[in-house]
Amino acid sequence: PDLLLLDEPTNHLDLHAVLWLESYLVKWPKTFIVVSHAREFLNTVVTDILHLHGQKLTAYKGNYDTFERTREEQIKNQVKAFESNERSRAHMQSFIDKFRYNAKRASLVQSRIKALEQMGHVDEVFPTPDDRPGPPIISFSDASFGYPGGPILFKNLNFGIDLDSRIAMVGPNGIGKSTILKLIAGELQPSSGTVFRSAKVRIAVFSQHHVDGLDLSSNPLLYMMRCFPGVPEQKLRAHLGSFGVTGNLALQPMYTLSGGQKSRVAFAKITFKKPHIILLDEPSNHLDLDAVEALIQGLVLFQGGILMVSHDEHLISGSVEELWVVSEGKATPFHGTFHDYKKMLQSR
Numbered sequence: 001p002d003l004l005l006l007d008e009p010t011n012h013l014d015l016h017a018v019l020w021l022e023s024y025l026v027k028w029p030k031t032f033i034v035v036s037h038a039r040e041f042l043n044t045v046v047t048d049i050l051h052l053h054g055q056k057l058t059a060y061k062g063n064y065d066t067f068e069r070t071r072e073e074q075i076k077n078q079v080k081a082f083e084s085n086e087r088s089r090a091h092m093q094s095f096i097d098k099f100r101y102n103a104k105r106a107s108l109v110q111s112r113i114k115a116l117e118q119m120g121h122v123d124e125v126f127p128t129p130d131d132r133p134g135p136p137i138i139s140f141s142d143a144s145f146g147y148p149g150g151p152i153l154f155k156n157l158n159f160g161i162d163l164d165s166r167i168a169m170v171g172p173n174g175i176g177k178s179t180i181l182k183l184i185a186g187e188l189q190p191s192s193g194t195v196f197r198s199a200k201v202r203i204a205v206f207s208q209h210h211v212d213g214l215d216l217s218s219n220p221l222l223y224m225m226r227c228f229p230g231v232p233e234q235k236l237r238a239h240l241g242s243f244g245v246t247g248n249l250a251l252q253p254m255y256t257l258s259g260g261q262k263s264r265v266a267f268a269k270i271t272f273k274k275p276h277i278i279l280l281d282e283p284s285n286h287l288d289l290d291a292v293e294a295l296i297q298g299l300v301l302f303q304g305g306i307l308m309v310s311h312d313e314h315l316i317s318g319s320v321e322e323l324w325v326v327s328e329g330k331a332t333p334f335h336g337t338f339h340d341y342k343k344m345l346q347s348r
Contacts (some may be wrong), residue, residue: 004032010041010284014173015259015311018347028310037289039064039314064289126302129274133200137162137277137305140186143193145183153179155329156193163276165305167315170334171326177309180331181205181279184307204275206283216255220245220265223254227269236272243268259286266288280308284315288292295319313338 010018016043024033025045033050036042038224042049043062044243049067060067084312084316138161146152151175161167161184169177182188183195185205197203217225224236240250243264254262265285271278278299284292292315299306310316316323316338334341 002030003291004028006036007138007214008032008035008286009280010036010038010311011015012173013311015170015345016172016175018311019342020320026335035052037284038312040290050184054274065175077219082085101313118301126271126278126298126304127242127274128303129202129276131200132163135162136160136196137198137201139196140183140190141194141196144197145179145188145191153190153329157331158345159331161277161307163303165277165307166319167307167319167324168320168338169307169309169326169331170311170316170323170338173196176324178207178281179213180326181207181281181307181309184277185279201277202273202275202302203277203279204270204273205279205281206267206270207281208285211262211286214254214262214265216253216344218254219251220254220268221250222256223265224269228272239272240265240268243292247269260288260291263287264291277305277307278302280310282310283308284310284312313342 009021013021020040022041022044026267033177034042034046044063046063047061049062049064051058051067052073060070062070075148138238140157140159141255143157144152144155146154157180169180173175179188183190184197185203186195186197187205189195213224218226220240221233221237224240225231225233228236237250238245245261245264245268249257250262251289254265257265283295287295296318306320308320323336323338324331325334325341326332336344
């Protein structure tokens with residue numbers, strides 16, 4: 001073909017396959033256009049960036065890092081406008097508070113509320129748990145597992161997870177990384193050995209299953225109200241808002257939302273009870289690059305334990321401290337960075 005069109009080509013690839021695709025595209029002699037949120041993949045294979053934002057398409061020369069530096073300069077130039085916006089928000093809120101119940105001012109108040117919602121305001125992503133149960137939190141003792149009728153996937157796993165854990169599991173697709181998450185969450189039980197979970201620990205699990213399980217006929221606010229009956233609507237709105245689901249977006253039918261917006265709703269749902277441990281299975285799939293940055297910031301600020309399955313180098317490097325390699329029925333700590341792990345695979 002004269003033109004290749006690739007839509008999120010790395011989403012369901014393990015690192016081995018991503019490295020092969022990078023090598024293939026670097027050598028591709030003709031034009032290709034790729035939609036991707038994988039930062040390091042973009043840095044490796046592209047020479048130009050087309051940025052779609054605010055219904056406008058803007059061209060930038062260079063890879064993603066070059067684009068980001070250019071965009072940061074543009075953002076710096078917008079700081080004064082942002083500060084002016086914040087002052088306007090405060091003024092509008094003061095007007096709303098003062099005249100909310102004044103019938104003569106009703107239309108003006110509604111217009112201010114609408115304008116305030118359109119301005120938007122994103123808070124921190126993951127709420128901090130109010131309590132911190134003492135150790136042990138989660139521990140595997142000689143835990144083995146195999147699905148009925150199948151081979152043993154893991155044998156004699158021994159490890160622990162606490163509120164300070166920041167771990168990413170890597171390895172080929174189909175090796176059993178997601179199965180370990182399900183064992184931790186209690187969705188599966190070991191074939192032998194034990195998996196201990198503190199009775200006081202709250203665990204949140206995010207996976208594509210949770211996004212696919214959203215009620216598409218509902219809207220984000222109504223969905224949250226059904227999940228958490230009795231909780232004040234304003235509290236649920238505020239929580240959705242902290243994930244960027246603000247204003248009218250919280251009232252739109254779920255089927256009209258993008259994959260990234262649905263992921264934000266799923267994140268809002270699983271974190272509402274302030275979990276101590278967050279388990280993430282390929283969390284950056286379907287998130288745009290800005291949303292991935294917000295996810296990294298939220299994870300960095302989160303005061304609990306994190307265990308993720310991911311092949312996203314930027315996400316892993318920015319949010320976790322340990323790397324575990326899953327292979328040959330074991331989960332083994334890797335003494336090095338994700339970049340070191342990537343180089344090791346390339347050298348084989």
